[in-house]
Amino acid sequence: xxxxxxxxxxxxxxxxxxxxxxxxxxxxxxxxxxxxxxxxxxxxxxxxxxxxxxxxxxxxxxxxxxxxxxxxxxxxxxxxxxxxxxxxxxxxxxxxxxxxxxxxxxxxxxxxxxxxxxxxxxxxxxxxxxxxxxxxxxxxxxxxxxxxxxxxxxxxxxxxxxxxxxxxxxxxxxxxxxxxxxxxxxxxxxxxxxxxxxxxxxxxxxxxxxxxxxxxxxxxxxxxxxxxxxxxxxxxxxxxxxxxxxxxxxxxxxxxxxxxxxxxxxxxxxxxxxxxxxxxxxxxxxxxxxxxxxxxxxxxxxxxxxxxxxxxxxxxxxxxxxxxxxxxxxxxxxxxxxxxxxxxxxxxxxxxxxxxxxxxxxxxxxxxxxxxxxxxxxxxxxxxxxxxxxxx
Ligand SMILES: Cc1cc2nc3c(=O)[nH]c(=O)nc-3n(C[C@H](O)[C@H](O)[C@H](O)COP(=O)(O)OP(=O)(O)OC[C@H]3O[C@@H](n4cnc5c(N)ncnc54)[C@H](O)[C@@H]3O)c2cc1C
Numbered sequence: 001x002x003x004x005x006x007x008x009x010x011x012x013x014x015x016x017x018x019x020x021x022x023x024x025x026x027x028x029x030x031x032x033x034x035x036x037x038x039x040x041x042x043x044x045x046x047x048x049x050x051x052x053x054x055x056x057x058x059x060x061x062x063x064x065x066x067x068x069x070x071x072x073x074x075x076x077x078x079x080x081x082x083x084x085x086x087x088x089x090x091x092x093x094x095x096x097x098x099x100x101x102x103x104x105x106x107x108x109x110x111x112x113x114x115x116x117x118x119x120x121x122x123x124x125x126x127x128x129x130x131x132x133x134x135x136x137x138x139x140x141x142x143x144x145x146x147x148x149x150x151x152x153x154x155x156x157x158x159x160x161x162x163x164x165x166x167x168x169x170x171x172x173x174x175x176x177x178x179x180x181x182x183x184x185x186x187x188x189x190x191x192x193x194x195x196x197x198x199x200x201x202x203x204x205x206x207x208x209x210x211x212x213x214x215x216x217x218x219x220x221x222x223x224x225x226x227x228x229x230x231x232x233x234x235x236x237x238x239x240x241x242x243x244x245x246x247x248x249x250x251x252x253x254x255x256x257x258x259x260x261x262x263x264x265x266x267x268x269x270x271x272x273x274x275x276x277x278x279x280x281x282x283x284x285x286x287x288x289x290x291x292x293x294x295x296x297x298x299x300x301x302x303x304x305x306x307x308x309x310x311x312x313x314x315x316x317x318x319x320x321x322x323x324x325x326x327x328x329x330x331x332x333x334x335x336x337x338x339x340x341x342x343x344x345x346x347x348x349x350x351x352x353x354x355x356x357x358x359x360x361x362x363x364x365x366x367x368x369x370x371x372x373x374x375x376x377x378x379x380x381x382x383x384x385x386x387x388x389x390x391x392x
Contacts, residue, residue, distance in 0.1 A: 029086035046120035056118035063114035081253035095248035104229035125166035208363035315386025325368030
C-alpha cells in the first residue's frame with residue numbers, strides 16, 4: 001500500500017499552497033469552520049478556488065469535473081485544514097451530499113446540482129436529527145405525504161447546522177407511515193429549497209459560539225422530482241453520506257494548527273525565568289500530540305485508500321472519526337494545561353494567549369464526539385458492523 005502522492009499530485013499541492021498563501025485569510029477560514037455563516041468573502045474565495053482549478057478535479061467531466069483521482073480532493077481538504085482548520089468553503093455539498101447525488105440521484109438532479117456544487121456555488125444543510133431521533137435516526141417522525149405532483153412535509157428538525165445560510169436542505173423524512181413496517185425502511189431523502197414557504201429557522205447557539213438551528217416545516221410542498229433516489233431508501237443513502245462525511249470532515253490535518261501554535265507559544269514564553277520549551281514535561285506533552293496525530297493520519301489514509309479504490313468499508317471511517325475527535329479533546333486539554341490559568345481567557349482579552357484560539361478549540365472540542373454520531377454509538381458500530389458482534 002503506497003500512500004505517497006504522484007508527481008502531478010505533488011505539483012497540485014505546491015500550486016495550491018502558493019494560491020492559499022495569497023488568498024486564504026484567517027477570517028475566511030473561520031467563517032465556515034465556526035459556522036458563523038459563509039459570508040461574501042468565503043463565497044468569493046470558493047469561486048476563486050474553482051476558477052484557479054482547485055475544485056472538482058475528481059468529479060465526472062459531464063458535470064464540470066476533470067475525472068482525476070479523488071486524491072486531489074483529499075489534498076485540497078488537508079492543505080486547507082492546516083491553515084486555521086479551514087474547510088472547503090461550501091463543504092456540505094462538496095464533501096457529503098454531492099457524492100450521494102452522484103451515486104443515487106436522477107440524471108436531471110445530477111445535471112441541476114452537481115455543476116453548481118463543483119463550481120462551489122451552492123451549499124446544503126444536513127436535515128437528519130430531530131428532538132426524539134438523534135442516535136436512533138430511524139425513529140424520525142417528520143412526515144412527507146405523497147400528493148399529486150408533490151410531497152407535503154410537516155415536522156421539526158434540530159441541530160441543523162448550516163440551515164441559516166445554506167441554499168438547500170438535505171432532508172430526511174418519513175414516507176412510509178404504516179407503524180408495522182420496519183422504521184428504517186420508511187424514510188426518504190429530499191433536496192428542499194431552504195427558503196420554501198412554510199419553513200421557519202430558529203438559532204441554537206452552542207457554548208463555543210457556533211450557530212446551529214431548529215428547522216420547522218409547516219405544510220411545505222416539495223416537488224416529487226426533488227426526492228433523491230428511490231422512495232423509502234433514504235436511510236441507506238444517509239448512512240452512505242455519513243461515511244463520506246467521516247472520511248472528508250474528520251481530518252487529522254485540521255489539528256496541526258493547534259500543535260503549531262503550541263510549539264510557537266512554548267518557545268516564546270518564560271515561566272519562573274525559563275522558557276516553557278525547556279520543560280521536559282511540556283516537551284513530552286507536545287511529543288505525544290505528534291505521535292497521536294501521525295497515528296490518526298495513517299488511519300485516515302487507510303480509510304481514504306479504501307474509498308478511493310471502491311473497496312468495502314465496514315468500520316474504517318468510523319475508527320478514524322472516533323480517533324480524530326477524541327484526539328482533538330485530549331490535545332486541547334493538554335494545550336489548556338500548558339497555557340495555565342490564562343488559557344481560559346477569551347478572544348478579545350488582551351491577556352488571552354494565542355488570541356484565545358485554544359480556549360475556543362476547547363469549547364468546540366465537545367462537538368466532534370457528538371456530531372455525525374456519538375463516540376458511544378461509534379463503538380457500537382465498530383463492534384457490530386466491523387466485528388460482527390450481535391446488536392444489543
Ligand atoms: C453542534 C452540533 C451540530 C450538529 N449538526 C447537525 C446537523 O447539521 N444536522 C443534523 O442532522 N444533526 C446535527 N447534529 C446532531 C447530532 O448528529 C446528534 O446530536 C447526535 O447524533 C446525537 O443525537 P442526540 O443529540 O439526540 O443524542 P441521543 O441520541 O439522545 O444520545 C444521548 C446520549 O446517549 C448515548 N446513546 C444513545 N444511544 C446509545 C446506544 N445505542 N448505545 C450507547 N449509547 C447511546 C449517546 O452516545 C449520548 O451520549 C449536531 C449536533 C451538535 C451538538
